[in-house]
Amino acid sequence: MLAYTYIDKGKFALVEKPRPVLIEPTDAIIRVTMSSICTSDLHIKHGSVPRAVPGITVGHEMVGVVEEIGAEVTNVKPGDRVTVNVETFCGECFFCKNGYVNNCTDPNGGWALGCRIDGGQTEYVRVPLANQGLNRIPDSVTDEQALFVGDVLATGFWAARISEITEEDTVLIIGAGPTGICTLLCVMLKQPKRIIICEKSQERRRFVQTHYPDVLLTTPEECKEFVLKNSEHGGADRVLEVAGSDDTFRLAWECARPNAIVTVVALYDQPQILPLPDMYGKNLTFKTGGVDGCDCEEGLRLIEAGKIDTTPLITHRYPLCEIEDAYHIFENKLDGVIKVAIV
Ligand SMILES: [Zn+2]
Numbered sequence: 610m611l612a613y614t615y616i617d618k619g620k621f622a623l624v625e626k627p628r629p630v631l632i633e634p635t636d637a638i639i640r641v642t643m644s645s646i647c648t649s650d651l652h653i654k655h656g657s658v659p660r661a662v663p664g665i666t667v668g669h670e671m672v673g674v675v676e677e678i679g680a681e682v683t684n685v686k687p688g689d690r691v692t693v694n695v696e697t698f699c700g701e702c703f704f705c706k707n708g709y710v711n712n713c714t715d716p717n718g719g720w721a722l723g724c725r726i727d728g729g730q731t732e733y734v735r736v737p738l739a740n741q742g743l744n745r746i747p748d749s750v751t752d753e754q755a756l757f758v759g760d761v762l763a764t765g766f767w768a769a770r771i772s773e774i775t776e777e778d779t780v781l782i783i784g785a786g787p788t789g790i791c792t793l794l795c796v797m798l799k800q801p802k803r804i805i806i807c808e809k810s811q812e813r814r815r816f817v818q819t820h821y822p823d824v825l826l827t828t829p830e831e832c833k834e835f836v837l838k839n840s841e842h843g844g845a846d847r848v849l850e851v852a853g854s855d856d857t858f859r860l861a862w863e864c865a866r867p868n869a870i871v872t873v874v875a876l877y878d879q880p881q882i883l884p885l886p887d888m889y890g891k892n893l894t895f896k897t898g899g900v901d902g903c904d905c906e907e908g909l910r911l912i913e914a915g916k917i918d919t920t921p922l923i924t925h926r927y928p929l930c931e932i933e934d935a936y937h938i939f940e941n942k943l944d945g946v947i948k949v950a951i952v
Pocket residue numbers: 647648649650669670695760761
């Protein structure tokens with residue numbers, strides 16, 4: 610089978626590999642029917658994910674059909690359509706029991722697929738701890754509708770959940786890339802008083818304007834002033850930093866009102882500065898980290914009920930044999946791309 614593979618820093622290539630087989634009784638083999646490219650794949654390509662193992666198949670966003678299951682897999686059976694979770698987790702350790710599945714202490718715990726073990730930009734993938742990592746897709750939900758459930762939508766859902774948003778809040782989301790828009794969709798479910806999106810790309814601002822006309826839009830240059838003008842208490846009540854560019858961490862806490870919650874979803878290429886003297890007296894709460902992807906069932910339920918629709922994010926579709934072109938478009942943000950589906 611063909612597998613898009615991390616060769617070395619800066620280099621991915623489509624290579625021929627044998628089909629994966631069951632190793633543990635908790636494994637499942639999934640025939641990938643659709644996958645996508647995530648910014649984290651680019652982080653691997655650029656060498657900024659030290660844990661990433663050269664030689665592995667990349668890709669951690671996918672949906673598929675269960676081909677084979679190990680003896681201890683009980684939640685799915687061959688033939689089931691499933692979403693695959695970006696995170697592998699045991700469901701039994703201290704962290705899993707508290708919903709912090711990103712910190713699962715299992716050797717395979719956390720982001721393993723497409724990073725430390727073979728992932729989904731291929732034809733078949735072995736999913737460890739399949740009882741936790743697979744969710745059945747309802748019959749009325751298509752592959753395209755379910756494609757982002759295990760990763761970017763899970764991230765948006767988690768970000769909105771931990772931000773403790775109320776209906777009184779002005780929420781600022783920095784960044785309207787794929788994760789920013791998924792975060793927006795989940796923040797909208799909380800029905801805050803006002804949502805402001807700060808995005809530097811005009812193309813992406815236009816995308817938000819077209820699909821979500823109630824959202825207020827601003828640019829990084831005008832953001833601080835805009836938020837001040839469009840909030841009641843000297844800044845946003847909740848700030849969700851999803852951009853991860855050089856100045857957006859600073860922008861995030863600067864736009865927050867005193868006693869606000871600032872949720873940092875972004876993965877930075879560089880260390881960030883926390884200038885405590887500058888923010889003294891602002892009494893901010895920072896929440897940081899990687900997604901706890903344990904709400905995929907809920908994500909699928911919301912999609913089935915028509916409350917979340919991520920399909921507008923799929924702007925491009927490519928067959929696996931042309932994945933190189935898909936990466937070129939995605940990496941260079943060409944042709945208005947938000948997300949690419951590999952079919
Ligand atoms: Zn990802």
